[in-house]
Amino acid sequence: MKIGPDCSDSNCPGNCNDNGRCVNGQCVCDPGFTGPDCSDTACPNNCNNHGQCVNGKCVCDSGFTGTDCSEKSCPGNCNNKGRCVNGQCVCNPGFTGPDCSKKACPDNCNNRGRCVNGKCVCHSGFTGADCSEVACPGNCNNRGGRCVNGQCVCDDGFTGAECSEKSCPNNCSNRGKCVNGKCVCNVGFAGTDCSAKGCPNNCNNKGRCVKGKCICRRGFTGQDCSQCEEGMTGPNCDTGESNAPKYRILN
Known part of the structure; x- marks a missing residue:
């Protein structure tokens, strides 16, 4: 259908609904409107081809977010325990995992153990809340000493790699052997510490x-x-x- 003084202009559908202008029979929509008759509300940046426009709002495809679907989304929205940066979660302190859903362990257990529910389960030979300490044999802490840099420092009265043996006075003066905390003196020596002549x-x-x-x-x-x-x-x-x-x- 032609319109105009000389019937040379083409008519546009719905006269572009007053949301655009008619050019050669086609609507050129004003910003914010779209469609053949400019009756649809437009979405920003046409949702960047990562979603569909519904009533002027972008419904983003999976993996994208934002008003114009230009941002990569993060799994689970980082469970509100971190922030999403370029599609990857940057977790708050104390949380970890691709979606920040797991409790983190201190210093990631120093690669000497595994993290279970926020607590380190240390590999053999290591101990401490973050598995940073070298463990002592036999857990001398519960016997008769303390663990220092992987070696037992025994309390008075105890000896051995695990502090599990009772010690003898003065190490039997190197004149006998220690058996269950008592000196068995060599021939020719006597006394509780074998220091006296026998x-x-x-x-x-x-x-x-x-x-x-x-x-x-x-x-x-x-x-x-x-x-x-x-x-x-x-x-x-x-x-x-x-x-x-x-x-x-x-x-």
Whole structure:
């Protein structure tokens, strides 16, 4: 249909609804309007071809967001625990994961463990809230010492790599071995720490050991108090007559 003074102009549908102008029978819509008759509300930037325009608003395709669908969206909108930057979540402190849904662990467990519900489960040989400490064998902290740089520093009275053994006084003066916290002295040494000279056969329990020499009870004699004094007989050397003092040091 032609219009105009000389019927040379083409008519536009709906006269462009007063939202545009008619050029050669086609509507040239004003900003904010679209469609063959300019009756539709336009969307910004035509939704950048990443969505569809519905009543002037962009309904973005999956993976895009924004008023004009120009921004890449993030999974789960980062669960409100971070911000979306170029389609990737930048999580707030304490959260991690592609959608910031997981609780983060301190220092990512220093790559020495795995993060479970915000807590580090350390690999063997490591310990601490962030798995930054070298663990000690046998957990000496619960025995008789403390862990320092992967080695047990034992409390008094304990020894061994795990502080699980009872220690002996003065390490038995290097004259015996430690068994369950008590010194078993080498031959020739005595005392709780094997620091004293021992007496032969421990004086056979018939005298006292003083500085490596036996002081025998009355009736006994010899280097180890194993003999009866002259004039004495019997299993206890108590039969007879002896003029010896009650105790005598044998040279």
